[in-house]
Amino acid sequence: MDPDLVLEGLDPEQLEAARSVRGPVCILAGAGTGKTRAITHRIAYAVASGVVPEQQVLAVTFTTRAAGEMRGRLRSLGAPRVQARTFHAAALRQLSYFWPQAVGGPKPTLISSKIQIVAEAAHSCALQLDRTGLRDLAGEIEWAKVSQIRPADYETGVVKAGRTAPMPARDVARVFDAYEELRRERNLLDFEAMLELTAAMLTESPQIAEQVRAQYRYFVVDEFQDVNPLQKLLLDAWLGERDDLCVVGDPNQTIYSFAGATPAYLTGFSAAYPHATVVRLVRDYRSSPQVVRVANTSLTQARGPAAQHRLELVAQRPDGPDPTYTEYDDEPAEATSVARKIAALIDAGTPAREIAVLFRTNSQSAAYEQALSDADVPYTLRGATQFFDRPEIRRAVHTLRGAGRGDDGESLVTAVRHLLSQPQIGLTETPPEGRQARERWESLAALAQLAEDVAAERPGATMADFVAELDARVATEHAPELEGVTLASLHSAKGLEWDAVFLVGLTEGMLPIIYAEGPDQVEEERRLFYVGVTRAREYLALSWALARSPGGRRSRKPSHFLDGLRPASPSLAGQRSERRRQAKPAQCRICGTTLTDAPERKLGRCLDCPADYDEELLERLKAWRREISAEQKVPAYVVFTDATLQAIAEHVPTGVSQLSRISGVGAVKLERYGEAVLALCAGREPAPVGGGGGADDDSSEEDHR
Structure with a gap:
């Protein structure tokens, strides 16, 4: 790709960051200022300019989703082979590759949760804790490990850090020691031990360090204010004596100190690298001027090192409503x-x-x-529960993967909806009653909507294409949006x-x-x-x-x-x-009792008071709603809820003013569906509804106000 094309569309500060292709570089980026855009364009520009081969770049961030987003942007910018990973994913890959050479023997099993081992360690120390206590204790052990504090040093370390332990420090130290002993006995590896072993491997084996540093020589670290001492130890091992490092972050978004994160590495970057280039991104493209004003004012009383690096955001969006x-x-x-x-x-x-x-x-x-x-x-x-860990989604994805191995000629959307509507999966035409049942339904509906999105973006997409999209999303924890x-x-x-x-x-x-x-x-x-x-x-x-x-x-x-x-x-x-x-209390129009529940207030009567409504009209309203929800591809309740339809059937409004007084019939729904509903109430066939899109329609700025 032409290097100059990579730089198109960047603002002056983003452009300065992108052109600073040699480290060390520190990008202080306020909320909504386009930091991911700046660093991905910087990487792509460095690759396109011949500064670094793309396979020698390692971009590190903190979540698999952020890493996936970064890879996607880099692909679109012509740098698809750049490695964008989390600290843990990069360390695991290197440790697994070099394990036979560096350690030998059977590879350890990586554990994603400490709870079970912590529970056994606590029991061995004659401590009985509930699940909340175990979670707090596991978090405390994690803090100690990322802070490089050993069990024998925990009691003094927690005092020095000014930290309040979740239980007597001596007991934490005992459980911590027992936990580490159990982990080693069973050849288990937690995330902190994985980072520590990788750093130790690079420090103690010059040959392995040389291979890794030959592979990666150009580093970018996102959210640098969230780095903890253990991650910094690994980063230093990756770098060696080099300084081709770009870091990006905002000290005033440091909110994970309880887990060991510290903004000190970001705020002290210029002291560590006196010749560093420092770029400040302050143009806020996310929020209205009114929201930005609140954000800026909220930090005027801030104190401490992070406050000394406060960025005064400058709103780029049009005016919005006052908070x-x-x-x-x-x-x-x-x-x-x-x-x-x-x-x-x-x-x-x-x-x-x-x-x-x-x-x-x-x-x-x-x-x-x-x-x-x-x-x-x-x-x-x-x-x-994470989206792809939900039982109904696991079953659905398993079924879809099986179908992906064949192709019966159906359109993608039809095939996906057919599979998801099978009894063992459970997607129905309309959402069920009950909170948990509705949550399951909404998860499955999100999968069906994702199929429609894929089909719209890639006409002719097959079930195999959809399964490949699902697999990529599972790997990066990129869940579809739920309505x-x-x-x-x-x-x-x-x-x-x-x-x-x-x-x-x-x-x-x-x-x-x-x-x-x-x-x-x-x-x-x-x-x-x-x-x-x-x-x-x-x-x-x-x-x-x-x-x-x-x-x-x-x-x-x-x-x-x-x-x-x-x-x-x-x-x-x-x-x-x-x-x-x-907030004048509503009263039942039949018995006069004060109404407290939302469905009762919507109906205007107690649920157990006799209803007086046209059952045939209610069925016509529900049939019409099914047609509209299918046409606009939204859940039926987004058009009107059951309670609203029943209220309409009970009141049988004859005009717009009467219909507008029914709870659940707002201005937009009145404009969109009012004529059709009134026609049904009058016994006529409703005219087609225009505007489509239901609750997904874009609205004007005035609508939001």
């Missing part, structure tokens, strides 16, 4: 209101998958799962982005978390807040509740991270008054 700040009396009220606002966004045209609710701890998700279920809003829980609102902790949201983000539970004791006692820990919590803010492209809502339960003592205080961001308290009081005015 909202809302105080609630209690957590259920907060969750219910957030669910209602999300439903309104979806009705206005924002796809559910472009909306996220982010919280500090996973325990906060339950209230939002319930509130979204009550509002008939689909959701996915990030950090739960649902994302519920995620702030830590698991790192690296992702959405059109609309709700940051919830922003109280003292939750963010910053109550056990963030020292100034360094509080600063990490501030960075976590910053990461949450910068996930939003356009719509950002920040909220907190004064009490945990309705009627409880309203003693909580808003997070001090909101100081200087949120409006003055009088306007908040006005918001509370407005919420109380709007």
Whole structure:
């Protein structure tokens, strides 16, 4: 590829980074500034310019998905043979190759989880721990190992680090020692031991080090603020005395210090390499100016080494809505209101998958799962079972792989849907009732949608092509997008982005978390807040509740991270008054009882009160919905939920104003489906629905506001 073509479309700072083809280079890249674009173009430009053969480049990142994305971009830029891997994948490949020469004997078994061995080690030390305690202990052992602290040194090491152990330090050290003994006896290798052995192999065997360094001489490390001491040890072993190294990261996105990550290697890069080229990427292409303003302001009170390298982001997108700040009396009220606002966004045209609710701890998700279920809003829980590890997906992929060995002439989409609809797999035309059943259905529906995407991108694609796509995605953990609102902790949201983000539970004791006692820990919590803010492209809502339960003592205080961001308290009081005015309880139109559940409020009556509706009309509405969902390739509930259709059948609206008053019929759905629904209510055949796409339609900026 022509080197100059590689540089097309880069902004001035990205261009400077791409042209700096000789190390050492440090790229400080703020959130949304195109760091992956900058480093992949830099690699491709170096290859196209003849600076380095592509097979001698090793690009290292932290997740298989990020590595897969990097490889995909490099292929499109004409550098398909560049190695882009995680630290662990690169180390495992080298250790496996050189094992007979460096160590000899049977290769160890790599374990992905320490829990079982930690449980046995704890039992041998006469300690009885539940699963939560075992997870905490496994995490503590992992921290010690990446920090290069041995069992005998743990008690002094944890004090020196200012770290609070999950149990008495002496007991941690005993279990740690027993764990290592069991691991060695059984010839097991955990991820930390794998990195350590690889580094030791390169350090102790000049011959092996020479071979590896001849293979790789051009290094790029992404997310350098997340490097821990053990990973840095391996990187130094790879480099030797050379300095052809490019690192990229943002000190103010360091949020994994609890796992041993440190921004010190990034902030101290210029001191380690005085002749290094330093490039700062500050043009934010992700977020609106309003969101960027919150992000920048949130770090003005930051302290410490990371704050000294703070990047002032410059928004490149058009104006968006102002972020909202809302105080609630209690957590259920907060969750219910957030669910209602999300439903309104979806009705206005924002796809559910472009909306996220982010919280500090996973325990906060339950209230939002319930509130979204009550509002008939689909959701996915990030950090739960990985997509390709789900039982229904494993069965489906196994079935599809078997079908990939033959070709019966069916179109790809038809063949995939036929296989997924088999009884042992379970994809039905419409989603079932029940949260878990619906989650399984949505997973299978995502596979069917992926087949449609592949067929659209590659007309004539076969089942074998689809299976190859699935295998590539399984290898890189690149799950298809699920049509649902994302519920995620702030830590698991790192690296992702959405059109609309709700940051919830922003109280003292939750963010910053109550056990963030020292100034360094509080600063990490501030960075976590910053990461949450910068996930939003356009719509950002920040909220907190004064009490945990309705009627409880309203003693909580808003997070001090909101100081200087949120409006003055009088306007908040006005918001509370407005919420109380709007939240007038609905009553059953039959018996007068106050309605609390979302389906009851939607129907306007208690579920056990006698229904008075036209059963024939309800069946016509459901048949029409099936046709529309098939035509627009969306789940039936995205058109209208069962509860909404039943409410329509009970009220039988005769005009637009009556139809619009039914819960679940928002402005966009009224415009898209109103005429057809009213025709059905009047006993007429509905006209074809235009606009297609259901909840996936793009919406205007005004829609989002």
